Amino acid sequence: MLDYVTDKVQDETRQGEAFAPFANDSNEYRKRFYIESYGCQMNFADSEVVAAILNKEGFGATRNVEEADLIFINTCSIREKAEQTVRKRLTEFKKLKEQKKGMLVGVLGCMAERLKSQFLEEEKLVDIVVGPDAYRTLPALVEEAEGGQKAVNVLLSREETYADISPVRLDSNGVSAFVSIMRGCNNMCSFCVVPFTRGRERSRDAESIIHECKDLFEKGYKEITLLGQNVDSYYFVDEKRKETINFAGLLEKVALISPLLRVRFSTSHPKDITDEVLHTMAKYENICKYIHLPVQSGSTRILQLMNRTYTREWYMAKVDRIREIMPDCGISSDIIAGFCTEEEEDHSATLAIMNYSRYDFSYMFFYSERPGTLAQRRYKDDIPENVKKRRLQEIVDVQNRLSLESNKKDVGKTFKVLIEGDSKKNEMEWKGRNSQNKVIVFPKGDHELKKGDYVNVKVTACTQATLLGTIIN
Ligand code: 5AD
Numbered sequence: 001m002l003d004y005v006t007d008k009v010q011d012e013t014r015q016g017e018a019f020a021p022f023a024n025d026s027n028e029y030r031k032r033f034y035i036e037s038y039g040c041q042m043n044f045a046d047s048e049v050v051a052a053i054l055n056k057e058g059f060g061a062t063r064n065v066e067e068a069d070l071i072f073i074n075t076c077s078i079r080e081k082a083e084q085t086v087r088k089r090l091t092e093f094k095k096l097k098e099q100k101k102g103m104l105v106g107v108l109g110c111m112a113e114r115l116k117s118q119f120l121e122e123e124k125l126v127d128i129v130v131g132p133d134a135y136r137t138l139p140a141l142v143e144e145a146e147g148g149q150k151a152v153n154v155l156l157s158r159e160e161t162y163a164d165i166s167p168v169r170l171d172s173n174g175v176s177a178f179v180s181i182m183r184g185c186n187n188m189c190s191f192c193v194v195p196f197t198r199g200r201e202r203s204r205d206a207e208s209i210i211h212e213c214k215d216l217f218e219k220g221y222k223e224i225t226l227l228g229q230n231v232d233s234y235y236f237v238d239e240k241r242k243e244t245i246n247f248a249g250l251l252e253k254v255a256l257i258s259p260l261l262r263v264r265f266s267t268s269h270p271k272d273i274t275d276e277v278l279h280t281m282a283k284y285e286n287i288c289k290y291i292h293l294p295v296q297s298g299s300t301r302i303l304q305l306m307n308r309t310y311t312r313e314w315y316m317a318k319v320d321r322i323r324e325i326m327p328d329c330g331i332s333s334d335i336i337a338g339f340c341t342e343e344e345e346d347h348s349a350t351l352a353i354m355n356y357s358r359y360d361f362s363y364m365f366f367y368s369e370r371p372g373t374l375a376q377r378r379y380k381d382d383i384p385e386n387v388k389k390r391r392l393q394e395i396v397d398v399q400n401r402l403s404l405e406s407n408k409k410d411v412g413k414t415f416k417v418l419i420e421g422d423s424k425k426n427e428m429e430w431k432g433r434n435s436q437n438k439v440i441v442f443p444k445g446d447h448e449l450k451k452g453d454y455v456n457v458k459v460t461a462c463t464q465a466t467l468l469g470t471i472i473n
Pocket residue numbers: 001002003004005078079191192193294296334335336365366367368369370
């Protein structure tokens with residue numbers, strides 16, 4: 001599935017910050033909003049749409065929550081822990097609200113959709129509840145709430161893609177941006193709440209996507225990640241041009257904007273990624289050689305219960321195909337430990353498929369039952385927590401070893417790296433990524449370089465998480 005790909009990265013780097021455009025002139029905007037995002041990249045991208053909608057109505061963003069008239073929290077429901085984090089944050093906002101009369105708190109995103117007006121009863125100090133397809137109505141809802149009413153809109157749509165809204169880039173490094181190409185999901189993996197919170201799948205108008213990507217490139221961005229819960233099922237019929245565009249076609253169009261613009265995408269469902277997509281990736285140097293291909297489990301029996309619609313063998317054949325067409329392609333995964341009825345044998349099959357696939361990276365979770373999902377209705381969440389945690393730890397241990405092995409293989413190689421900014425630990429060093437999405441840190445030296453430049457870097461050493469290198473002229 002999508003896009004929770006950088007879940008962890010975002011948790012570390014972006015969460016808790018609110019965003020631009022920040023008017024220096026305090027008279028420029030009539031009200032100030034603060035927005036905080038949790039969960040997947042799609043949520044972060046949605047917050048940028050929300051900011052655009054609010055800006056247009058005369059609301060300016062602030063990074064300082066205490067200065068805000070409106071606080072928004074864009075929420076995630078994927079696991080119970082994600083929801084607990086949001087509830088904790090809401091209790092912190094409660095204190096601020098008590099101090100500042102007239103301050104409004106709005107809950108956006110998946111938790112809003114899942115809990116609907118129940119949220120207002122549970123969390124008395126929430127004033128506005130808005131689901132992922134109703135952001136256009138935010139200004140009207142704010143007005144309602146200002147009038148003292150509780151404002152809710154959680155209608156899901158079959159059409160809304162916010163195609164015409166030009167997102168306001170929030171907290172951006174000015175080099176890489178996310179562009180949403182579709183919304184919703186039709187897959188119904190049995191553990192997943194997303195089809196219920198984000199609704200049916202729909203693809204965004206291709207022209208508006210290309211327009212947004214071109215605009216970003218003109219503004220100096222060098223890397224675009226096309227986002228969708230299941231990008232490989234992108235399908236748009238352009239009535240004007242009498243053209244149908246699938247994901248491979250869209251990728252190609254974005255790649256052709258400029259060879260200097262890198263293209264990434266997330267997430268691919270193993271059942272939907274086609275040879276056509278793989279060949280398109282291989283054809284264009286600027287389409288990054290990296291695929292996030294969540295396996296979830298290595299056991300065919302569990303995959304069936306998860307409704308993933310592929311077998312262990314089928315997945316392995318897909319990995320073979322990727323490596324055949326692009327021998328240098330990075331592959332990462334999402335893995336769930338302790339799904340309903342999982343036996344030791346199934347768990348061993350997961351460890352084995354990780355070794356087979358040689359993932360460079362994985363997001364690893366233990367199963368968290370979500371209300372309303374197929375699994376919650378059909379199966380018992382019967383694996384004790386200590387067993388789930390032990391299995392998860394074994395999965396993490398295997399991944400740590402695989403990541404280190406993969407990085408060690410890169411020592412001695414030279415990569416084209418896009419500079420994203422200073423390294424976190426040392427401003428004498430740059431941090432960037434290679435095509436395979438691996439982070440590389442290297443000394444700036446006396447080269448005249450800046451953020452957004454490409455540079456060749458030879459890897460001289462590594463840790464499990466990072467490659468270390470030096471610039472090659
Ligand atoms: N419990 C644990 N992990 C889950 N994921 C989705 N739903 C659940 C759940 N109920 C994981 C999947 C998915 C990733 C984004 O989150 O691995 O690919």
